[in-house]
Amino acid sequence: MTLYETIFTRRSVRKYDATPLTDTELAAIQQVLNGVKQLPGQSANFEIANAGKLKSVAAPHAILAYSPDNDAALANIGYALQTVDLWLQGNGYGSIWMGMGKPIAPKPDYRILLAFGKTEIPLRSGESGYKRKPVSEISNEDNAIARAARIAPSAANLQPWQLNFSQCRVCIQYNGKGIGKLFAGKMQKIDLGxxxxxxxxxxxxxxxxxxxxxxxxxxxxFEMELAYE
Ligand SMILES: Cc1cc2nc3c(=O)[nH]c(=O)nc-3n(C[C@H](O)[C@H](O)[C@H](O)COP(=O)(O)O)c2cc1C
Structure with a gap:
């Protein structure tokens, strides 16, 4: 399954088989992490940790993300690790972004984790299985890009975004209005990525x-502009 196809079937998985993955399986995931694309000028670090080093995490493993504590760096973590979320689910594993789960002894530049492991929970069967705002509420255009964007995961399913398409550009804005823009938390920065x-x-x-x-x-x-041709 391609990463794009997995957008339409992924889900947050909260129930796992506690059996750890094999070294070969973990090495394949490490390889994906090593090659993961980051935003220009950003260089977050990622580390696979096992259950013994994690608290409030149901999965046997997690990817810990480390970066400087600024908005662009947080958005970069969302952008980079969403590739891995989709890869994991497209390759038969379960995964979940977790702001509440933590490493037992977090380093100062720890930001968030993506937990993963084997699961019996099936993928979703298609776009209709997602509880989300309608496209008309989050985008100025109803098109295939907006439909794939609409079902992205976000912390507490807040979907704190607005898409604005113009000529070969799409601007993804944090949807806090007026003074609300000042209050976007760390999780919302990750959500935009x-x-x-x-x-x-x-x-x-x-x-x-x-x-x-x-x-x-x-x-x-707080917005991310993407130009294309
Ligand atoms: C940045 C981020 C942090 C999240 N933190 C948690 C968490 O701590 N606990 C949890 O159960 N789910 C967490 N989630 C999962 C969301 O609740 C979930 O993505 C959302 O409800 C949409 O559901 P879906 O991913 O199954 O489509 C988080 C998601 C994101 C993107």
Whole structure:
């Protein structure tokens, strides 16, 4: 299954087989992590940890994400690790982003984890299985890109985003209005990176070439602009 196809079947998995993956299976996941695409100028670090080093995590493993504590770096973690979330689920594993689960002894630059393992929980059967806002509420256009973006996962399923399409550009904005823009938390920064990955995969599915991804971040603005041709 391709990463794009997995967008339409993935789910957050909360029940796992406690049996650890084999060294060969973990090595394959490590290889995906080693090659994972990050946003320009960003270099988060990722580490696979086992259950003994984690608390409040039901899965036997998790990928711990480390980065500086700024908005672009957090969005980058969402963008990079959403590739891995989709890869895991497209390759028969379960996975879940977890803001609540933690390493027992987190390093100062720890930001979030993506838990994973074997599971009996089946994938979703298609787009209709997602509890999400309608496309009309999150996008100025109803198209294949917006539909793939709409079902991206977000912390507490808040879906804190708005897509604006214009000529060969899509701008993904944090949807806090007015003063609300000031209150986007860390998880919402990660969420914007996650939906950005769905948008990118959907554009590539339509044979579009991504020219630039530009974070626009300031005291009162938080958005990611993607230009394509
Ligand atoms: C950044 C982030 C943090 C999350 N943290 C948690 C968490 O701590 N506990 C949990 O059960 N689910 C967590 N989730 C999963 C969301 O609740 C889930 O993605 C959302 O409800 C949509 O459901 P779905 O992923 O099955 O489509 C998190 C998701 C994201 C993107």
């Amino acid at each position: 996650i939906i950005l990955k769905h948008v990118e995969l959907a554009l590539e599915q339509e044979s579009r070439k991504i020219i630039a991804i530009t974070p626009k971040i300031g005291a009162k603005i």
